[in-house]
Amino acid sequence: MRWFSARFAAALLITIAPCGATGRAAPPVADCPTGPGCGPPREAVATDADPYAGMASDPALRGLATASCASATCHGGPRGGNHAVQSFAATTWVNADPHAKAYETLFTARSVRMARLLRIGPPHTERQCLVCHSVQDVSPHPLPRDVLADGVGCASCHGDATEWLEAHSLADWKGRSPADKAAVGFADLSGALERARVCARCHVGDADHDMHHDHVAAGHPRLYFELAQLQRRWPRHWNPHGRAESSPDFNARSWAVGQAVALEAAGTLLEARTARAAKAVRSGAPARWPEYTEFDCQACHRTLATAPVLAAGNPLPRQLPPGTPGWQPWFVTAAGVLDAGLDEPLAGTGADLAARVAALRRLLADEWAAADAARIERIAAEARGVVRVASRTAVTLAAAPDIRVAAAAHRLAPRAATDPRLWRGWDAAAQTTLALEADRRGGPAALGVHHAGDPPGPLDMLRESLLHPAGFDAPVGFDAERFQRQRADVP
Numbered sequence: 273m274r275w276f277s278a279r280f281a282a283a284l285l286i287t288i289a290p291c292g293a294t295g296r297a298a299p300p301v302a303d304c305p306t307g308p309g310c311g312p313p314r315e316a317v318a319t320d321a322d323p324y325a326g327m328a329s330d331p332a333l334r335g336l337a338t339a340s341c342a343s344a345t346c347h348g349g350p351r352g353g354n355h356a357v358q359s360f361a362a363t364t365w366v367n368a369d370p371h372a373k374a375y376e377t378l379f380t381a382r383s384v385r386m387a388r389l390l391r392i393g394p395p396h397t398e399r400q401c402l403v404c405h406s407v408q409d410v411s412p413h414p415l416p417r418d419v420l421a422d423g424v425g426c427a428s429c430h431g432d433a434t435e436w437l438e439a440h441s442l443a444d445w446k447g448r449s450p451a452d453k454a455a456v457g458f459a460d461l462s463g464a465l466e467r468a469r470v471c472a473r474c475h476v477g478d479a480d481h482d483m484h485h486d487h488v489a490a491g492h493p494r495l496y497f498e499l500a501q502l503q504r505r506w507p508r509h510w511n512p513h514g515r516a517e518s519s520p521d522f523n524a525r526s527w528a529v530g531q532a533v534a535l536e537a538a539g540t541l542l543e544a545r546t547a548r549a550a551k552a553v554r555s556g557a558p559a560r561w562p563e564y565t566e567f568d569c570q571a572c573h574r575t576l577a578t579a580p581v582l583a584a585g586n587p588l589p590r591q592l593p594p595g596t597p598g599w600q601p602w603f604v605t606a607a608g609v610l611d612a613g614l615d616e617p618l619a620g621t622g623a624d625l626a627a628r629v630a631a632l633r634r635l636l637a638d639e640w641a642a643a644d645a646a647r648i649e650r651i652a653a654e655a656r657g658v659v660r661v662a663s664r665t666a667v668t669l670a671a672a673p674d675i676r677v678a679a680a681a682h683r684l685a686p687r688a689a690t691d692p693r694l695w696r697g698w699d700a701a702a703q704t705t706l707a708l709e710a711d712r713r714g715g716p717a718a719l720g721v722h723h724a725g726d727p728p729g730p731l732d733m734l735r736e737s738l739l740h741p742a743g744f745d746a747p748v749g750f751d752a753e754r755f756q757r758q759r760a761d762v763p
């Protein structure tokens with residue numbers, strides 16, 4: 273996982289170039305993995321003067337292939353080009369966007385090892401990988417290699433362009449209502465709510481995008497979703513002026529709405545998994561339940577996080593009976609920080625959400641290994657309740673005129689006291705840090721990223737204390753006491 277990796281620590285101090293600045297050069301074609309799936313060199317399509325010359329050869333695929341968007345006269349122009357049509361969008365994507373490499377990732381040694389351990393075919397032929405690492409999920413038909421090779425391409429977020437590719441380049445497009453645009457499949461990504469829901473599909477998962485414990489055990493990074501930090505690290509391929517980014521509460525709003533959407537997505541995923549498992553149990557088929565990624569990793573892999581604490585002779589406070597893993601500490605603490613950290617009360621929705629999430633956590637602790645259909649269905653029903661409240665919270669927050677985050681220690685302390693073991697963990701520390709960042713690094717388009725040359729402040733040090741040690745993909749040796757001390761230094 274690259275989030276909180278040492279590489280990220282370095283990246284944090286690097287200025288994210290605004291649109292129009294030069295980014296890293298496109299990788300030479302020779303870098304393309306040796307597997308047979310590499311598409312044509314992407315730059316080639318961006319130098320053509322004929323707007324349709326680079327398009328996918330099969331007209332049926334035009335709305336899905338990045339080549340359709342990336343000609344020089346459309347979105348593949350030089351950086352700093354025509355802001356009116358965002359003529360540099362595809363150039364930024366191909367040069368700097370992690371999504372452009374998502375398909376190539378399926379050829380790396382890590383992916384190949386995963387496939388061997390999972391006993392599946394080559395990952396670039398597996399739907400279970402392609403749904404998140406390519407545009408495959410946008411189409412009901414298997415896509416050819418040259419389209420998959422684009423990785424997470426334009427259509428993954430903006431929608432299948434078959435019905436709007438021509439129309440959106442015409443003069444009357446800008447005047448069309450959002451409903452008209454949606455009717456032809458053009459995704460609205462203008463607000464935090466719409467964006468978060470698009471990202472969560474792959475960064476949290478859902479019924480069709482299911483990254484489960486077999487994947488993690490085979491070597492897939494654990495997924496952490498928090499919209500504000502993802503956006504801070506994502507090279508923007510559009511002009512921020514006059515958009516969500518230019519609003520003073522952009523960062524806070526992304527955080528708040530993103531956390532509510534994260535809970536909505538986590539609940540939806542749990543509901544899908546449990547509903548599927550209950551059905552399997554009822555029909556006597558093998559069921560995937562309990563699904564371990566729904567639970568606290570450290571509850572089972574506990575030596576990892578607690579070794580220093582145990583070594584110091586400290587007994588762990590136990591809220592849950594020994595041996596009982598709790599539900600998703602990442603999402604449970606997100607709900608807690610969301611409820612405690614918003615200045616404007618959410619008319620009760622925040623507290624309602626936190627309470628429902630806590631109830632779901634208790635239910636799962638009671639029944640974590642429950643394998644009979646009725647108990648699994650109860651979990652599904654409870655998960656549905658979380659989804660309902662989370663959706664309402666997300667919509668309320670998205671409509672709020674102004675969002676301020678107040679992640680002060682005194683507001684979080686009472687919540688932490690309700691479940692000390694949960695709140696001493698790495699997930700709680702990371703969620704608290706993200707809230708502090710949303711609070712202190714708010715503001716318009718600069719996205720709160722440091723400018724090269726700024727010395728690291730206490731908040732950077734706090735984030736650094738969360739980094740996984742070199743060579744590890746987990747918070748090995750995370751020191752809760754040290755985190756609390758460093759947190760007290762953040763003004």
Ligand code: HEC
Pocket residue numbers: 273274275370371373374375377403404405406424428429467468470471472473474475502503505506
């Ligand atoms: C169709 C699936 C999909 C969607 C939708 C998606 N992503 Fe991703 N994202 C991925 C995959 C897969 C990777 C990993 C790419 C790789 O390294 O192979 C990734 C990686 C990233 C990274 C780099 C992660 C890191 O740790 O450095 C960022 C940042 C990111 N995505 C942000 C976003 C944002 C913001 C959105 C929503 C606007 C979004 N993504 C929507 C699949 C998706």
Ligand code: HEC
Pocket residue numbers: 273274275377378380382383384386387395398400401402403404405473474475476477478481482483487492493494495496
């Ligand atoms: C639910 C969506 C989803 C599914 C399904 C999925 N991935 Fe991923 N994958 C991601 C995201 C998102 C990331 C980026 C995580 C991050 O950086 O925090 C990622 C990262 C990776 C990485 C690490 C990339 C790097 O540069 O370090 C590898 C390797 C990988 N995926 C391989 C696979 C393989 C192989 C499969 C199928 C067996 C698969 N993935 C299925 C979403 C998914």
Ligand code: HEC
Pocket residue numbers: 338341342347357358361362363365366371424425426427428429430460461462463467509510511515516
């Ligand atoms: C991971 C998600 C994601 C991917 C992949 C992606 N975009 Fe975007 N794109 C966004 C978001 C979010 C915005 C901001 C939309 C807004 O504020 O209205 C955006 C904005 C844009 C805009 C400005 C839209 C406008 O209304 O003026 C253009 C043009 C654009 N993208 C083109 C592309 C092209 C071309 C590709 C592929 C090469 C691409 N995008 C890939 C998420 C994505």
Ligand code: HEC
Pocket residue numbers: 485486488489490491494564565566567568569570571572573597
């Ligand atoms: C209920 C207990 C339980 C939970 C919760 C759990 N795991 Fe596991 N994990 C296991 C067991 C048992 C194995 C060994 C069997 C296997 O590979 O599936 C394992 C194997 C692994 C491995 C492979 C270890 C190796 O040496 O090859 C990794 C990595 C892993 N888990 C990561 C995670 C992560 C990350 C989470 C949280 C998202 C998690 N696990 C949650 C029980 C659990």
